[in-house]
Amino acid sequence: DGGITQSPKYLFRKEGQNVTLSCEQNLNHDAMYWYRQDPGQGLRLIYYSQIVNDFQKGDIAEGYSVSREKKESFPLTVTSAQKNPTAFYLCASSTPREGSYEQYFGPGTRLTVT
Amino acid sequence: AQSVTQPDIHITVSEGASLELRCNYSYGATPYLFWYVQSPGQGLQLLLKYFSGDTLVQGIKGFEAEFKRSQSSFNLRKPSVHWSDAAEYFCAVGALSSNDYKLSFGAGTTVTVRA
Numbered sequence: 586d587g588g589i590t591q592s593p594k595y596l597f598r599k600e601g602q603n604v605t606l607s608c609e610q611n612l613n614h615d616a617m618y619w620y621r622q623d624p625g626q627g628l629r630l631i632y633y634s635q636i637v638n639d640f641q642k643g644d645i646a647e648g649y650s651v652s653r654e655k656k657e658s659f660p661l662t663v664t665s666a667q668k669n670p671t672a673f674y675l676c677a678s679s680t681p682r683e684g685s686y687e688q689y690f691g692p693g694t695r696l697t698v699t
Numbered sequence: 700a701q702s703v704t705q706p707d708i709h710i711t712v713s714e715g716a717s718l719e720l721r722c723n724y725s726y727g728a729t730p731y732l733f734w735y736v737q738s739p740g741q742g743l744q745l746l747l748k749y750f751s752g753d754t755l756v757q758g759i760k761g762f763e764a765e766f767k768r769s770q771s772s773f774n775l776r777k778p779s780v781h782w783s784d785a786a787e788y789f790c791a792v793g794a795l796s797s798n799d800y801k802l803s804f805g806a807g808t809t810v811t812v813r814a
Contacts, residue, residue: 591742616800618801618802625806626806627789627804627806627807628789630801630802630803633801635799635800673740675742677743679800681800686731686748686750686795686800687733687745689745690742690744691742692741692742693740693741693742
């Protein structure tokens, strides 16, 4: 079945450590996105990539980094510079170049930093 | 830049009653509009979308939404709510510019269904 996988579902880290969240898709989508979700704030865009080897900052990119070396993969690193990293992280993909503008979402990773 | 407002943070509805969730958007051009649903601890599932054409769109799970350009609204409706409809609902607007495409989401509306 085609879809987006995110791993792990729950992640715990100590303050000061970098952590990388995985996102893989087998939908052959060009574009991939990372969102952060906090209660009462909806989804906020962290980074997005329209094509391999290229990505852009979203609205809240500070303290995060990404790479897009393969079409299928768009990992997100939460660095120690992120002041409040505990949140629910969602990855999504779409194919806007083909006129399909909806985004498909993975199941999410809940990160807890103590 | 585009933006979305969902005026209702929380709505409680009786099972079998009708449901309407409000969404207002701000965008200079013709918007791409979406409604998503999220169960606790899960990802988002697309309920329906509007790109152009008929302003009343049908979605999955018996939901429909109506695009009203004059009111900049895209309200979601369901005639008869089931207990399984308890979830959080997000309205989103998409903007395409210079081959760059992003969605902006509202803050969400939590729906509680009482027996």
